[in-house]
Amino acid sequence: MDERNSQYELQPSRNGLTVPIINGVYLHSIYNPAKEAEAFANSQEKNLKYKNKVLILGLGFGYHIEEIAKKLNSMHSNYEIIILEPNKRLVEDFIAARDFEDKNIKIICKDKVKQLFENLEFIEFLMSKPCIIKHDTSFILEKEFFSQFLSYQAPQNTIQYKSLLSERSKELFDNFGAFTFKQNVQNILSHGKIESQGQYLIMALSELNKSYKKGISNE
């Protein structure tokens, strides 16, 4: 049995909107989810003013997200919202029942945090430093998943991330040992000899990083 959804139902609220109830947790107000969503979006107004990219932790049934989107639309000429939701059944039910008309909203559904960080597009989105908003009830329900996400550290060992390297990268950097990138650089330096094109490129990349950090510290 799917532990995540051991108790799962979709109930209509007092004003007819669907509210998921998972393992006893109501994902939205059973009285007026729309009003609750509006209040939620209002509480985020200050954060949304300066950021047009938003990462929302928890889909719920989308009401809070639509309100956030409305706010962003009024404040920015363009915006992007990505929702992280590990519960596949919830996502499927939502898409079947409602789905977002707004093309600026995207749902990412992975049940392992590691899978999120193997996606370059998602990484590029994170690098744009989006505003991160918790949907509280979703967060409580999937606390382990979201906590792991917020404290995630990528594997640094080259053997561990080899599967993420492109074919060309594997070709060029074929003599990477099971070390971190920085350790590989140290190994070349202590060996005292640069023996391949790949090693020259590792050293070049290391220098690129050093000068970038120096430039930042001079700003």
Place this chain on the structure above:
Amino acid sequence: MSKILILNFGTSHDFIDSINLIAAQKAEYPRSQIEVMTFKKFEGLTPIINHVHKFHFVDEKMINQILENPLYSDAFAINQFTQDLEGCLGESWDKVINYANDNFSSYLISALESHELIGSRIDSNGIVRSSNQWSIYQNFVASQLNRQVLSKAFVRNHIAEIPLHSCYETIKIHPDYSMVAGQNFNRIRQMNGSATSIVIGLNLNNGHDGYQIDIDVYSDIIETLSDAQDFAVVLLLSGENYQRQMANELNKRFDNKLISINIDTIALPSVLSNIDTIVSSSNDQLAIANLMEVRTIELRDAEAKTKTPLSSFNGNYIIYQNEKSHMASDITLALNEEFGTQLPIDFLNTTNPTYKVVKDDYGVFQTQIRGDINIQEELRYHIERSFFLQLFGYPKNASLFEHIKENTEPEVLVSFVSHLRSELTSTVKILLATLRSLKGVKTSKSNLNSFIGYLDNLILTGKENTLVSSCIRLFEGKIENINTNDIDSNIKAIEDNLFELKANLQILTNIMSDLTDNEKQTQERVIQTE
């Protein structure tokens, strides 16, 4: 058709400076195909550059953001890096030029397949190798100078063995923008009542050195020029908020009568080609104006760490700000000098050092024409320039030494020469001791360690900030560049360099003699022939 790759991973100034080399390369070798690899952040500048077949970009920001953040796997940075380099790694080049001489390029150049590598590269032993003496100069001498005596562009063109001229078509001027700019500027000139009005562009962009021109300086200039029939003023902006605020404030002061021009990179050359003089801090617009041979008045902070201006075209001005209230007067003086006008000046005796770029048979240099002068520093600048040019095969600059003798207070000159002579004497003593020690090595290899000690002491004298030290650093660079495998060849190479150093110090001695009238001093030889 030769394929040439230029690696340019320096500053935006380095990027703009390289435009001359590119044009010169194409002029000298019309059938060459030139490609450039640089940072993605310079992509915006590429539309105005002539003669480049293809640009390759490294997304430094993305690569480093990934490397620096523990959230992201280094794999993505490596993939991006590989992808960015792909266009160059798989090629066989006739020539690869390390233009900006940074460490990244020096490793990267060694990873590329090329018939010829120009500039610095790092060999398999991790040692820096220089392709010629100009490259050694760049690495060991110029890198330690606060104020460059030979411009970077001049040195880099010599490294690439391509002459630095000013007659190349360097910048692309977009024909549509050119037409519109021409029409607009005709109207601007006519607004003043004369089709021959002199148009002065005031650039509101901050300098790369952080220097920001005070709004009161511009306000004073505008006030002076508005009263003059001969001049029209335009404000140059590049879209930043702070520039708009400055323009708005200036317009408030001048009844909203000021003309502001918002220029992007593609339009910039068209606008600059219609301006008679641009007044600006040290930034990309000034660098491009300089390259296009538009008259520039470069404004800098006198407290700035480096004193090497961007302006390198004959006749351009550089003003260093000591006293803000004098700046407008200094700018006005430069305009009067340039255009033969008589604009009113508030302060004739300025404390702000003003320089003019002058061209001689050797290249360009800066000469101080006004303001507080550090005569010892100026003497060093001119003499060090002449000295190194002579070392690199240019004829002795006898006319300069005559000029210095005639126009410098005798006691100042004597003080300079005495100081230099004293440095030279102590360095020569160490050099002679080193040469004697080398004799010992030829007798027995057991004396090698002792010799290395003397050699290290000699090289240590290059750590100071003096003219003699610059000479020692060049020697050090040549020693580092020795690339032989056995001890005897190494020793021979070091010996040759020691004697070359001796000859170079003799040149310096001869320069001192040229600077002084005293016959006894002209006959005095600091270095005794062994």
